[in-house]
Amino acid sequence: MSEGFDYLFFLEVLTGGLLSGVMYSLVAIGFVLIYKTSGVLNFAQGAMLLFAALTFVSLVERGVPFWLALVVTFAIMVLIGLMVERTVLRPLVNKPPITLFMATLGLSYVIEGSAQLLWGTQVHALDLGIEDIPFEFHGIFISQFDLFAAGSAALMVLLLTLFFRYTRVGLSFRAVADDQFAALAVGLRLPRIWATVWAAAGLVALVAGLLWGARSGVQFSLSLVVLKALPVLVLGGFDSIAGAIIGGLIIGASEKLAEVYIGDYVGGGIEGWFAYVLALVFLLIRPSGLFGQKLVERV
Amino acid sequence: MAILASETVTTLKHPDWAGPLAVLLAAFVLVPLFGSNYLIEAIMMPFLALSLAAVGLNLLTGYAGQVSLGSAAFMAVGAFAAFNFNLRIEGLPLVVSILLAGGVAAAVGIVFGLPSLRLKGFYLAVSTLAAQFFVQWALTKFGWFSNDNPSGVIDAPALSLLGIAFEGSLGRYYFALIIVTLLTTLAWRVATSQTGRNFVAVRDNETAARFIGVPVLKTKLLAFALSSFIIGVAGALWAFAYLRTVEPAGFNLDRSFQILFIVIIGGLATIRGAFLGAALIVVFPVVLSQVGTFLLGDLFDSGVLDMSQRIVLGALIIVFLILEPDGLAALAQRLWLRIGSRTRSLSEG
Amino acid sequence: MLDTHYTFSALDGSASFREFPSVNVQLPNRASRVQAPVALSLTPQPVLALDDVTLSFGGLTALAEISLSVNPGEIRAIIGPNGAGKSSLINIISGLYRPDTGFITLGGQVFRQVPASRAARLGLARTFQNLALFKGLTVLENVMAGLAFTRRSTFIGQAFGLPRARREDRDARERAHSILSFLKLEAHADRLAGSLPYGLQKRVEMARALVANPEILLLDEPMAGMTVTEKQEMAGFIRSVRDDYGTTIILIEHDIGVVMGLSDRIAVLDYGRKIADGTPAEVRADQAVIDAYLGVARHDDFEEGI
């Protein structure tokens, strides 16, 4: 990098970063949904993603048509949501968040195990019919696939925002996350709310799982993409869908730029933690993320 | 929203001396006398190291209320620091290396504990992941830490304590046991002292704690330091007494979760819980796999069996959380009470 | 409302409040903090004064130009409708809020904001309106925690049981026990504070505040959620703390009967302004107070007049 600054390259890295960021956001949104209604980080989101992708790809490989497979998988995700509500959330109502968090960890074992038990441990290729081949745009290579992913993310955010804005469900979600005991007393149907939101999270997991699966193959490590989503959540705020998007873009872009421009000085491979440190620095300025709801406390 | 159980069954009271004494007796005498090599090598060693780590984490998460997902990083710091002290400082007794390593872990703990002064709940928890990933990266990246071993793996030196060599699996067992006993006693003393009460005060109500003159910032950092110290020593035991060789990847996020699991399943804010939880987490998968193979090995192929075990393990964790959110310690106490009342009613009736 | 007979009956436990001085605790020297002995002062120097304190949250003015003085050894009540700013006032005195304008004089020192972490050392103690107990500690430990600011020993000393730590611990324990028996909480000493019924929790808070032998005690609705009997008992405690130790007490309470019977002077707040300040008799007769707070309604009115 001795010659002058290569703007085109910078732009390319930036674009690539932003588009990767969208992929992170896709995963992060699933977390946000659950956090909004239970105040809990759902660690099983990664497992759900894996489950959805694996189910879909296995169905397709067994000759089920694309759209039918999509519908069936979604139906199964809804079923999982219902079961989780019944067997995990309902008995753990009004328990401290950390207990629920641990339960979601246990849940991730169950889901991962079932996924592999059902569909085997093989890796699969997933072809969504969208080429991941770049086209050139003013000297920058952009992949169709990334654009498609960005489009899906945008659509999902739009849907969820409308859902929260124009139904009263949003209010009950927030109430439940705030004080479960009071929510019970007020007569909110926690089971129904949770089942809904887990089904929605299942849908998000399906979309994210398909996109990530198409990129990296459908295999166990798909459940590791959650690690990419966590700093996004911290940065954007656990309970903000907009935050998940903005956070994803910021993390994606700065992580790539850091790897390319700073990585050399410390020997590279800093992407693994850079996002976390960035999020941390950010948090010190805004303790509940960019768009997260502030903790309300008074004496 | 407060992240911790508001009704943790605390056992800050003096426990009867009889219980711990019996346990120590069993650990020091019965296990070596009657335990097989398998029990000692494959069960007791990881049990001891993980228990100690959980004791450490419990000080931080259970008592002081700061959730950390980075415990494995501090274990790694402890292991690699002890390795380097021992390697690079000629003639330094091994125990001193290990204690210094604990000190290094404590220092790193303080650095990564600084965010706790501003962050709470899951925000803090996720921020401790920075420690997890950064430490692992640094240990892999800089060959110096592993004495430029091409595989980044460190090998354990021979164990000795006060000039006595601890050899063989029994020797290593005693080495670990002595250190665990001492540090647990220390942790228990701290937990039941004013410092421990300050931890709980900060956890339960920070504002009130500050107002009555608990130095909140100092207390939080002290919790991070103490906890990291103990976890660091546990890491050294894990590396030196148990596995005898470790690589940074051995201290990954799963390990952090495992320790947190132990703390939660055992019971927040109980020292006993750390041991009960560790016993469960260490023994459980082993029992599950042996029983599984024994009972169903002929029916299913091993892949199916292994997968089912993972499912069962996850399900059991959930069941435990549902049945006893206060942890095994509370469960044990309840059983104890029940047995007590039954014997009493028997003797009366 | 309270007869002396009752007040003393509350005190005839084995370890009474009177025995405090015999316990050797290293508290800041009380004598040096007290400005003037209660009995001697003719024009008492206030131990606490607020000057022109204003506090606002966003657009809302919670307190507007409040000035208030509190004399040593006085029981000073603050009353007013809900949301009038009473708790905010106490939060300012205890350093949890910083006023927009004005200052606080405490023990001769003038503050823009009282440093909350040094409040205990300045002789302040308080209870909280919405309970701020350490639920995971036992009652005894909660009370001992009230002495946290006096601790000099480090965690190392405590872990290894060095003499100073042991002495401090023993002293704190004895002191806490004597307070518990004074407040008739001995029976609950080893229960987790969080599992007690509400009323008892309030009393434990009071014990935690008292254990440091504070110069000024701030009580935010200490009797909410108690039966009349329990209130009477509590009032007895409050009075005897003042009588025996000259502790200055600032009291927020909605039970007018208790307030009138207990306090020396009463300040009345409404919408963040002080609308009256004087003796119980003066306040009771003040029309503004009646309109804003007391109302005219008495018992037996549920059936008619609605």
Added chain:
Amino acid sequence: MSNLLEIDAIHASYSETIKALSGVSIRVRDGEIVALLGSNGAGKSTTLKAVSNLLPAERGQVKSGSIVFDGRDVQRHSPAELVRAGLVQVLEGRHCFKSLSVEENLVSGALGRGSGRADIARDLDHVYATFPRLRDKRHTSAGLISGGEQQMTAIGRALMSRPRLLVLDEPSMGLAPMVIQDIFRALKKLNRDNGLSLLVAEQNSTVALQFADVATVIENGRTVLSGPAAELRDRADIKAFYLGESGSFSTDRPAA
């Protein structure tokens, strides 16, 4: 009058270990106001939580006895179903949704019942009329308002679901005297005009006995006394112990 709520000899405990109730019986008839009296820790709150089937959420359990609301066995219905059936509770310690604004808190009360927008608007007006103070605070987070304002919010929230039986746990706690009067007056009016039945646990027995038709006293988890409020009001021992009106203080509890 038919029985709206019938609590029959319930025993309850927490975490399998802490016994909280050992024989509480209460009956609330349609259109009646019942006061539940008892000192600290007597088990009032536990009884009320049992009525709304909220005990399981606090690791509590009704061990024996029955609770029947309007023909339903309460223990077989979720709290949400009970709310829909008209049984609503105002919890001890307010339990407002701290991060929601006052108005959102109030609206959340209507969600349980599934009211339409117009209904909600009307009910909101009604609540604001009862508690004018809340109107000023409608956009403030409930976590930041004063203790009394929170109490009003909690009661308002319960009223939003148009209950048939309103269960109140110490509604007067932390309220200014005039507000207490206002609230009870408002409740009384609802009782008279709409036939709202009320079960109120109160420490402030003076007010409670004024207000209620019937009162039940529990001690150490047992019903010890029950009868028309007016009658209890006149009993000397009750007066001495709960109303603090007697000249001389006595530590003896009133005989059952």
Added chain:
Amino acid sequence: DEQYFPLQSYRVGPYAAGGTGFFGGFIDYMNLINTRDGGVNGVKLTWDECETQYEVERGVECYERQKSRAGAAAWNPLSVGIAYAMIDRISTDKVPLVTVNHGRTDSTDGRVFPYVFPLLLNPYSETSGIINYLASKEGGLEKLKGKKIVVLYHGSPYGKETIPIYELLAEKYGFTLQQIEVPHPGNEQQSQWLTIRRAKPDYVVLRGWGVMNPVALKTAQKVGFPVTKIVGNVWSNSEEDVIPAGDAAIGYTAITTQASGADYPIVKEIIANLYDKGQGNLEDKKRIGSVYHNLGIVNGILNVEAIRIAQEKFGKRTLTGDEVRWGFEHLKLDQAKVEALGAKDLFHSINVSWDNHEGEGYVTFQQWDGKKWNVVSDWIAPDWKLLRPIIEKSAEAYAKEKGLKLRTEADAEGAVN
């Protein structure tokens, strides 16, 4: 008599795909020996599996559990971490530890590591083999001068192990070298590949692991870097690495020690004897002859032949671990012998001695055509003269650190039972 193989297998968790293939092949081969030959000279082969999920401490637990059973022949964990944790233990217990294609490079030195056998290929030989292959494509080692090679490695000790060797070779042959790290697990490589494209290298060596491999191929495609210029190492060479990448992997080349495909006599025999009778270990028959499965079969051949050789010396009975060690140290399978075993062209040959525990390190290269791997090179040998001194130096340092005495040939000849 029975000879027992404790298997620390992994069929769950992130690396289950590789584990099922490898252990499937290994078990298939042992099964074949039992059913076809009635064991090795009448000695039945037995085994049991203990699940490790690729986790070190589970591996150790399995070791402690399984070692109590009599007649253990050798350990084959197929995991670097587990292998490392076992070195101390197997040295005390005197049972060989076989780390085919992986493990500690310096354990090749039998003077210091009597019981450890990184058979077929160690990381240094692999590196040398890859560079030799690239040279052959360019037309000779001297043609490498001035070329540019990028090594994209997994951010783990495994990935980093060969950094100094590449540097050494770069200096020796005069090519420019850039080594770029991909953080674990490697599901995001945008920045790395943009950097690569900008660097315009002649070749990229992919030293990947798990999900990193398909993502690398996909990302290369996305940034427009030709896949034909990418060469994978021995842990980036399986179907699991390319299938998920779909079309992006067509034309990708990778090193291997054993060819893939089911066309070899021994594989056919396994199909005929086992799978056709429903006794095969793989659930999915499509995976017969896959890279991991064939590696498992080759691994089976090596283990079984070591026993056979040891039996010649010690008698046709259950052998002790140390006797099997002797067998491994005399494991010489030349190409004729390999052919006799039905494995001609499946792997080249092996020639283990008391101080060289690797064999010969012959490798070949295979290219993915979207369906299967096709061999595209001859068998290539590494640069022994260059590597051996480095290995010895490292091993001697280890011996010094541990206070071990170097073994001599005479020490190696005897065996304890």
